Amino acid sequence: MDNTASSVNSGATEPFGEHAERRRPDKRLQVLEGALRQALENGVQVPEAFAAYCAEAFARGDLIDRAVEFLLELFGEDEAELARLVRVPDLVTELAHGGAALTCTVASHWNANGEAARMAHLADMVRSAHVQMKSPHAVEVMLVLSASLGITRPSRARSLLGIASLRATPGEHDEALRQARQWVAAGEVVEDSPVEERVFWDQRLRHRSRSYTWETVDERRALAHLVERLDPGCAVGPLFQSVVPGCWWDLLQKLHYDEVARSKAENASVVLVDPSVPPEGDTAPDPAAIIAADRPSHLLTAQQPLVSPPSLGFVPPRRWPVFVLGLVIGGLIVGGLKYFQESGSQKGAARGTPAAVKAIPVSQAASPGMAKVTGDWCEDEAERLRGEVVDPGMLELIKSGNWSEHELYLRGQTTRLPQGSSQYLTVVRLLHLDLPQDPETRRMLPRLLALTGVNASTVELWKHVEGKSKELKDGIRQVVTEVLETQGGAVPEDLRKGLAELARE
16 A cells, blocks of 8 residues: 555556546646745745635635645745735635635634734634534634634734634633633623724733833823723633722722722611611611721722822712612612511511511522422422522622613623633523523523533523513524624534424424
């Protein structure tokens, strides 16, 4: 066999038959290879020779591997010239045929040199042709593109990440997936900023080892806008903390924690009591004491004020951030409703017995191990999941709030509920069964669940809950349709059948 192979390669024997025809070097391609090599040596008509070669080589699937190998060998260390000449459609063709060597080489150069426009063009074409891309290499490229464009082109990056997440192989793509999610999350913080400001943050966050003065107008403006958008406790908070001035970060945290503490102090005198019971004359806590107690120990006290950076145009503390006030007030409302419901039932059982009313911790609302079998799948599953929830108070706030208030939390971009945690999956599944009042939140739930992975358990849940609301049903149908389109034949038969049933009108 070795002798035969060597004789064929040396040209000693003439190949014959269909398979031999495919093995024979393509004569036209050989001519074009020679023309391109000569053009590079002479520095004359290189773009024309390159375009002619690629038009021939990438038009035939059986020539693509050879063409990629030839181009990488020909240009060698001159990746800049290769990246300048290469055509994005040819890269997409390579990915569709299972390769990625040329794409990775060129995309790495574009990314390193800040050529976001060409990266965005590649991302758009990959997104349009992703159904044809079945290999793990294509998933890797999608994740790299998502990470690279996460801040400058957040909507493109988020869309590509959604496609790649459904195809990612556990253990193989974990790190790339983590990186992509981090940069997309960072991009969502500044998504509403002007393009030049997103480019500014992209450069700063990707070059964190450099030192910056933070004294120019652009730098101050970026910091001023960031105050309105960044929750210091979110998942990407440490990423931003690594580049902003230390005193500015301390001030941001102080604003955040002082606003929460101030809200508690302002509402400390609001005590929910039985109207039939006269007040006991309790006094409200000292607001200053509450603020001091809630301030992290590493922050300076009121007697040791922070030295703030030059005027950054901060929003006044009482107006920042609105969602924090929503969390506190929403918690009081939910607690009040729980109290009056339970107070009414207690008075029915022991009428006329005055007693001081004590707040019931929200965590007692769902006690582990108390699930009851009712015969109704949704009720039983909801009861089981409630027993696993560790932060039922936040769950109640989500149910009574709206999408814009809790988007970061629901997307798993906070340390309180990271997307990769089992608690995140529990909360998202439970919200399918115990629906929030906000239509947009209900519509987004299926997508949030799909981003954690679609399996038989997911399909079973969707089949049981799709009739609970129009928004939920529309959200399920949209996500299921996308999964079927992106996965194609890669979805197991039984799972595909279940998804197809959900996709029908």
